[in-house]
Amino acid sequence: MKMKALSLLLALAMVLSLAACGGNNNSINNSGSGNDNPQSNTGTPEPGNVEAPRKTVKVGLICIGDENDQGYTYNFIRGKDAATAILSGKGIDVDWSVKWNVSEDSSCEDANIELAEEGCQLIINNSFGFEDFMLRVAKDYPEIEFVACTNQGSWNDDLENTHNAFANIYEGRYLAGIAAGMKLQEMIENGTITEDQAVIGYVGAFSFAEVISGFTAYYLGARSVCPSATMKVQFVGSWSDATAEANAASALVDMGCVMISQHSDNTTPATTAQSGGVFHTGYNNDMISVAPDASLIGTRIDWSVYFEYAIEAVANGKTFDQDWCHGMDEGAVLMTKLNESIAAPGTAEKLTETQALLSSGALQVFDTSTFTINGETLSTAMALDTDGDFTPDSEEAVFDGAFHESHFQSAPYFALQIDGIEWINSAF
Numbered sequence: 001m002k003m004k005a006l007s008l009l010l011a012l013a014m015v016l017s018l019a020a021c022g023g024n025n026n027s028i029n030n031s032g033s034g035n036d037n038p039q040s041n042t043g044t045p046e047p048g049n050v051e052a053p054r055k056t057v058k059v060g061l062i063c064i065g066d067e068n069d070q071g072y073t074y075n076f077i078r079g080k081d082a083a084t085a086i087l088s089g090k091g092i093d094v095d096w097s098v099k100w101n102v103s104e105d106s107s108c109e110d111a112n113i114e115l116a117e118e119g120c121q122l123i124i125n126n127s128f129g130f131e132d133f134m135l136r137v138a139k140d141y142p143e144i145e146f147v148a149c150t151n152q153g154s155w156n157d158d159l160e161n162t163h164n165a166f167a168n169i170y171e172g173r174y175l176a177g178i179a180a181g182m183k184l185q186e187m188i189e190n191g192t193i194t195e196d197q198a199v200i201g202y203v204g205a206f207s208f209a210e211v212i213s214g215f216t217a218y219y220l221g222a223r224s225v226c227p228s229a230t231m232k233v234q235f236v237g238s239w240s241d242a243t244a245e246a247n248a249a250s251a252l253v254d255m256g257c258v259m260i261s262q263h264s265d266n267t268t269p270a271t272t273a274q275s276g277g278v279f280h281t282g283y284n285n286d287m288i289s290v291a292p293d294a295s296l297i298g299t300r301i302d303w304s305v306y307f308e309y310a311i312e313a314v315a316n317g318k319t320f321d322q323d324w325c326h327g328m329d330e331g332a333v334l335m336t337k338l339n340e341s342i343a344a345p346g347t348a349e350k351l352t353e354t355q356a357l358l359s360s361g362a363l364q365v366f367d368t369s370t371f372t373i374n375g376e377t378l379s380t381a382m383a384l385d386t387d388g389d390f391t392p393d394s395e396e397a398v399f400d401g402a403f404h405e406s407h408f409q410s411a412p413y414f415a416l417q418i419d420g421i422e423w424i425n426s427a428f
Helices: 002-031 072-089 106-117 128-138 169-189 209-225 242-254 268-275 304-315 347-360
Strands: 055-062 092-099 122-125 145-149 162-167 199-204 230-235 259-263 279-283 295-301 323-326 333-335 382-384 390-392 421-423
Touching (some): 055 106, 072 092, 106 122, 106 128, 242 259, 242 268
Parallel strands (some): 145 162, 162 323
Antiparallel strands (some): 295 333, 382 390
16 A cells, blocks of 8 residues: 555656646746746747737827817827827827928928928828828929828829828718707707708818718708708817817807807817807817817717828838728717717717618718709719809719719819808808
């Protein structure tokens, strides 16, 4: 019996010894440390255990404002920060150099040169009026990639290092319009206003296609649920002028508008709507915090989607689209939080339902059966020329019963004044 017990003890000791050796090898292989002479490890490391070297990309960003506007530029900075975090998880570090409050003049050209000389591999310009100045610089730095956001001249020029990028923000504006229209219809049904008092006021920066496309989509969304709705548009002639935007919103309230929206960079239309006792939908940011009794919802572009795509391509030495555009299908267009405390009942459900239709392509925002121009159904695409006159578009964007916005280029080109929308002024 003693000999049998001794044999058992010896066998157990051998098992424990082998287990201990196996544990040590496993520790070394997983950690990559614990052995001063890696060559002495006879095991071959698993491919998944070899960490790829990190890459760093230097990126310049030229902004028309700064994050304090809580609107347009703030939204770009939010995209910048989100993309930086996502790319870090992919082993790519982004070294940003940001130029704030740059005007749409020669100072933009200077900013592009400065960033190029700093060694930026990618330079992003965030305002419509920056593109011409960017293009003057891009030809002298063919090794650097230049991006003009919300613009249209870079993708089809003779330079391979210039790009345009935008998103189908008209989809988000259509949804914001639905939230506004449902509120108007609720007010009609409650007897707060009559059908002919369902008037929307819209603060627009310029009478450019980008703005016209947006407020037309917004109006079509509103009218899809409030058929009596009409709209008045006041242009301010600036992308970012807080005082002018407030004055325009105030004037629209004085004209009888009971809902205010905007394509402008600041929160003053929201605060003006609240002080005027009317409702509001925003752009670029959730404006409920500054106008909790007025602001229903907003829409914004999530620039992190594009930033991640472009920066990762540069990091890996790959080419990327010269003209990029996506919408809700890839999460590039988002809705901000719905203000449930003032929204009409059923708004959230309606928005969810409509967003699914937009994402799938089952619903076309500019369905030509839903609007007229001078009483007639649109049958051919039209565009504004440099003198402000309507001319046939170079591409036929009307097909399959709809005007297909951003189909031929990322930048919007819907520049028509449809029935039901009154332009108070023009600011080309």
